Amino acid sequence: MSHEKLHRFHIALLIFNTQTGVVLFILPRTVATYFGTNGWIALILMFIPITLNIVLITSVYRLGRGASIFTILKSGIPRFLLIPIYLVIGSALAMVGCMVIKQYVMIYQLLIFPQTSDIIMKLVVDILVFLLVTKGIYNMSKANLFFVFLLITMVPLSFIFMRDFDLTRMSPFIFKEGKGFAQGSIKVFGAYMGYELSIFLFPYAEKGKKWLKYIHLGNSLTIFIYLMVTVICYGFFNYRELPHLSFPLLDMFGYLHFPFVERVQNFLYSFFLLSIIITSGMYYWSSQAVFTELIPRLPWKWVLFLVMASTFFVSNIPKSLIEVEKWFGVLIYFQLGVAIGLPLLALVALLVQKGRNNHA
Amino acid sequence: MSIFKKITQMFSASKNQQEQAPQGTPQTSGPLTLDSILQEFKDCSDLTRYSIPQLEAELLYFEHQVNLQIYERDVLRPLLNIRKEELDDLLRQSQFVAASNPAGTVNGILKGEIALFIPQGVYLIDAYGPEKRTIEQSQSESAINGPHDAFNETLDTNLSLIRQKFKSNRLKVRQFQVGELTKTKVCLLYIDGVASMEYVDEMARRIEAIEFNSLYDATMLTQMIEDFPNSLFPLFQTSERPDITISKLSEGKIIVIADQSPSAIIAPSSFFEFFTTPDDYYNRWAVGTALRLLRYLAFLITISMTSLYVAITTYHYEMIPENLLVSLTESRSRVPFPPIIEALLMETTIEMLREAGARLPTKIGQTIGIVGGIVIGTAAVEAGFTSNILIISVAMSAIASFVVPSYIMSGSIRLIRFGLIILSGMLGNFGFVTGIALMIIHLSKLTSLGAPYTIPAAPIRPVDWKDIFIRGPFWSFSQRPSQSASPNKNINKMKK
DSSP states (O other): OOOOOOOHHHHHHHHHHHHTHHHHHHHHHHHEEEEEEETTHHHHHHHHHHHHHHHHHHHHHOOOHTOOOHHHHHHHHOOOOOHHHHHHHHHHHHHHHHHHHHHHHHHHHHHHTTTTHHHHHHHHHHOOOOOHHHHHHHHHHHHHHHHHHHHHHHHHHHHGGGGGOOOGGGGGGSSOOOOOOOHHHHHHHHHHHTTTGGGGGGGGGGSTTTTHHHHHHHHHHHHHHHHHHHHHHHHHHHHTTGGGGGGHHHHHHHTHHHSSBBBTHHHHHHHHHHHHHHHHHHHHHHHHHHHHOTTSSSSSHHHHHHHHHHHHHHTTTTOHHHHHHHHHHHHHHHHHHIIIIIIHHHHHHHHHHHHHHHHO | OOHHHHHHHHHHHHHHHHHHOOOOOOOOSSOOHHHHHHTTTTTTEEEEEEEEEGGTTTEEEEEGGBOHIIIIIIIHHHTSOOOOGGGHHHHTTTOEOOOOOOHHHHHHTHHHHHEETTEEEEEEEEEEEOOOOOOOOOOSSSSSSSSOOOSSOOOHHHHHHHHHHOOOOEEEEEEEEETTOOOOOEEEEETTTTOHHHHHHHHHHHHHHHSSSOOOHHHHHHHHSSOOTOSSSOSSSSOHHHHHHHHHHHHTTTEETTOOOOOEEEOOGGGGGGOOTHHHHHHHHHHHHHHHHHHHHHHHHHHHHHHHHHHHHHHOEEEOOOHHHHHHHHHHHTOSSHHHHHHHHHHHHHHHHHHHHHSOOHHHHHHHHHHHHHIIIHHHHHSSSSSHHHHHHHHHHHHHHHHHHOHHHHHHHHHHHHHHHHHHHHHHHHHHHHHHHHHHHHHHHHHETTTOOOOOOOTTOOGGGGGGSOOOOGGOOOBOOGGGGSSSTTTHHHHH
């Protein structure tokens, strides 16, 4: 009956499921387009700065002795400076949560329900996300365990393609025929996004510093899945074919045949809803945490409702998948701001606080 | 949400106003006399009044509530064999308890006590012993191996069955009374030093807080003390078998039994416990494990089979392999309804057959089964009412739903299936996954007596998996389940 704390393993899976999502379906194409031959190596290269970024976030926890990020910021930075920062961060996080659903729904519309309005489908997913987030972060993490379990059952399916994997489709060259390393790096960085939300989990995690390693574990699970999918796609198709496939993973799953069912790619894509609601739910949850800090008198469930309702209307602006991807192209800079800027700002706040204490 | 709360508060406020006078409390506030008590039992023709003129004594009791042997041995024979002067000596015997007020006397008579009115005062003698059912096998939880005895409707018998199997003074029993009218005795059982006292106190608080004038069964009691009374899922496991009760007690759980009910409530319970049976432990562990896995598979089949049929035949024909597609389209081409209507019709028919079979006597129930089998099996297909593949899917779902050992859980799962069919009919695979997600989100928030309902899966407790998802060998059981929050984790050692 004691008040539940987030178990470290729950945090790992929460980070993992926040990171993965629709991006898994387009990652092999993105990597092949921007990095060309053996582009999957870029995933490993990008893993290094991301690991360093996680170290930066965990250092805030260590130096702040487990205090909430908002408490840390409040203690060292004046409120009038924090208000615009919170407004920008809260809005950006909410827009990421919203666009994740929009992208999923638009792909669904493209593949399966061309005549169904994407607004209706988005509304259904929004309701699901709202119901999930209003249960609180502990219950979200519990639901996530079931979701991850159901999603992980798809992993063995990937091994079926090992017999069609051919090394001759790979190339001995690295990063040749790619469109641009810098642009590709930002895209791959975007694929890993989700770990930065761990900065909002400080007050909910179990006591001690053990759980911090589990952020790395979640991130490692992500790179394992990303690498597995991308490498199999490189060997199943080839680096020249991949840039021309919209959703290489779905095309690959299209070849699956069972005695009683075939062409399961659409069904598997439907199951990715379980990942989407966690990704979006975590961003919305973080956004509401930021906005609740701004308007503490309003109950947090109302804050969430208002945030979700306003982003719902904004989500009607982009009309095509390309537009959504362009929006993501802008939002990634805000995400980078949260991932790198927010912990740095917290460290500054801690230094200011320390300076004040010494002075006193 | 707040509007809903206000409406419910409004209703409960008006209800409270109507029920200001407690219905079961005797109204007498005057002196304790024979006439005042007789007035209380006015028009109760089953009340027996027996006079002993030589002692100026009157006896009042309900004959059907009283054990006649005790009555004759402890009350009647001693009273008939003494003189008036010896009465004071007799009244010193322990079975004679002086009554002080009319309310206590009325309650005593209702509870099976005999009221003795003499010039010296009023005395109550406990001679409770109504007719009771003998110990039989459980109808709803039949056993192949292991003990076959089951609880019956008598609290004392049920307590005796537990004490017979559990010979330890650590087994504690707290008693409560629930129901203004029924005054049902409710007992809370736990093992001292093994059960979490936090849970025991919480359960006691919930039982004491019940304001309901009638309690007929423990399954009714569960709905009054549950954490989420509006949830579709049962949050406390119930059982009629003493062996389950004993095993749960030793796991550190709490048992609640009520008089006039053969079911024991087990708290806290986990969602996965509803898929376990005592037979798992009486079989070899590999067989027990296989059976357990079979039940989880049955659960998946029950919730998904028909809804996937609806989703695929409505929106995703491409998923069906060519060979199967030919026979399916051939069969479906004669059906004039969309798959969702077809499936809901068949599922409702199956549910009606089940309900009719459950309520009717066995012999008529068999007839219903045969008629239903013919109607559904052949006539419905031949008449172009439904496709034969749907028949197979509906039948498999129905059979699978009965594989779930708990009848209450099985009912909840069947209801969820309807929701999934409707969502699948509206949005195909997307609707199906939405339904699954909704179910998981709902399950994740549930708690049983404050403990997580989905433990050991979420929160994750791998150490408990060997007795939930599989049935591990006995040597591997060393710890009590995490959900019990037992102060004594080691299952094989008792703390001094």
